[in-house]
Amino acid sequence: xxxxxxxxxxxxxxxxxxxxxxxxxxxxxxxxxxxxxxxxxxxxxxxxxxxxxxxxxxxxxxxxxxxxxxxxxxxxxxxxxxxxxxxxxxxxxxxxxxxxxxxxxxxxxxxxxxxxxxxxxxxxxxxxxxxxxxxxxxxxxxxxxxx
Numbered sequence: 001x002x003x004x005x006x007x008x009x010x011x012x013x014x015x016x017x018x019x020x021x022x023x024x025x026x027x028x029x030x031x032x033x034x035x036x037x038x039x040x041x042x043x044x045x046x047x048x049x050x051x052x053x054x055x056x057x058x059x060x061x062x063x064x065x066x067x068x069x070x071x072x073x074x075x076x077x078x079x080x081x082x083x084x085x086x087x088x089x090x091x092x093x094x095x096x097x098x099x100x101x102x103x104x105x106x107x108x109x110x111x112x113x114x115x116x117x118x119x120x121x122x123x124x125x126x127x128x129x130x131x132x133x134x135x136x137x138x139x140x141x142x143x144x145x146x147x
Contacts, residue, residue, distance in 0.1 A: 055085060055136055059110050066138060067146070070095045070104045075115045079106050079138075088115065089141040103146040108138030 055066075066087050068079040077092040089106065112134045119130030 055081070055087070055110065060112060062110060063107065064110050064138075066106050066108075066110075068104065068106075070099045070102055070143075070145075072100060075135075079104060079143075085136065087136040087138055089143075090137050090139045092141060099145060104143050105146055106138055106141050106143040108141040111137045111139055113137045 066079050066081065068081040068087070071078050071080045071086075072094045073086060073088075075088065077089045077095045078086040079089070080086055087106070087110075089108070090111075114131065114134045115137070116131045117128075119132060120128045122128070
């Protein structure tokens with residue numbers, strides 16, 4: 001695997017982990033670097049987008065603007081806010097490659113939805129693939145690229 005693929009893969013895995021468990025931060029590094037680099041993660045304010053638009057309960061079911069970076073995740077296209085909160089775009093499987101990584105503004109109705117089946121634990125303690133909890137989703141998204 002060449003280095004450009006290696007650098008992209010952890011980012012995509014991080015997005016998947018974020019979307020599945022709604023974590024606020026994710027750090028990945030190659031095994032050879034992990035032992036030699038000390039990583040400090042500053043915890044941002046919970047659920048704040050890049051323009052200070054709070055993604056709290058008061059914004060649910062309302063038309064809002066979300067500012068962030070266009071990224072693709074396993075469950076669909078997302079706007080990744082500055083605090084690494086993924087906001088999925090309802091009905092959008094992926095961003096066009098020309099938009100990925102750019103700052104975007106997306107307008108839509110903010111909802112919380114379960115995007116995939118929940119993980120289950122079987123009688124022999126085997127764990128199925130699935131998600132834990134729901135995710136932020138913008139319904140009827142309309143976007144523009146920030147300049």
